[in-house]
Amino acid sequence: MIVINLSSPTSVEALLERARDIAGLSFGELAGQLNVAIPENFKRQKGWTGQLIERALGASAGSKPIQDFPQLGIELKTLPLSYANTPLETTYVCYAPLTDIAGISWQTSNVRNKIRQVLWIPVQGEREIPVSERIIGHGFLWQPTERQDALLQQDWEELMDLIALGKVESITARMGQYMQLRPKAANGRALTDAIGHDGSLIKTRPRGFYLRKEFTQLVLNSVFGQ
Structure with missing residues (x-):
């Protein structure tokens, strides 16, 4: 049994060591050590896996719009994989700004800040x-290459242009080659302000940026040379 340190890691090396420590454990084993109840499925607790790993590694950001390990500038993302080691799900990054977006660029966006440096934790996702029996894989630290950064910038700028033009309601999950914009809320009744087609404020569902499975596959290929 490993000894889990719940305090925030003070160095990248300490964080990676913690990631190595939990690799090979099942969700049940890790949850048992942390006294966390294990759901039967994720229909009502979609974020359970990420929260479990965050707690085990000492993430401190919570729901704040900053990296999970702000002192290290590192974001944590779990990556459910198939038996063939391909991504099974899109990856949520952050909420999209729907008002007060003048002056925001890709370089200053929260999306880019979040994915500037990511600790990916692969997990069994079938x-x-x-x-309780799903196994935690070996985590790896990743930074986007210039090409990967450019691909995401192109999608982000196209989606943000539509938001600025008051066309948020016309954006579908099919838009964006590697990053998409989708409703992100606990329920369909949650509403927020957005720019309408005539420039006035409207009420709409909050939106979030998601990395498509095609992009996380590129990440896996670039790291493991597939």
């Missing part, structure tokens, strides 16, 4: 595997 639904037929009971939650």
Whole structure:
């Protein structure tokens, strides 16, 4: 049994050591050590895996719009994989600004800040595997290459242009080659302000930026040379 340190890691090396310590554990084993209840499935607790790993590694950001390890400038993302080691889900990055967006550029955006340096934790994601039996993989630190950064910038700018033009309601999940914009809220009743087609404020569902599976596959390929 490993000894889990719940305090925030003070160095990149300490964080990576913690990631190595939990690699090979099942969700059940890690949850048992942290006294965390294990859900039967993720229909009502979609963020459970990320929260479990965050706690085990000492993430301190919570729901704040900053990296999970702000003192290290590192974001934490879990990556559910198939038996063939391909991504099974899109990856949520952050909420999208729908008002007061003048002056925001890709370089100063929260999306880019969040993915500037990511600790990816692969996990078994096949639904037929009971939650408690799914295994945590070996985490790896990643920074986007110039090409990867440019691909995401192109999608971000196209989506933000539509938001600025008051066309947020016309944006669909099919838009964006590697990053998409989708509603992001606990329920369909949650509303926020956005720019309408005539420039006035309207009420709409909050939106979030998500990395498509095609992009996280590129990440895996670039790291593991596939």
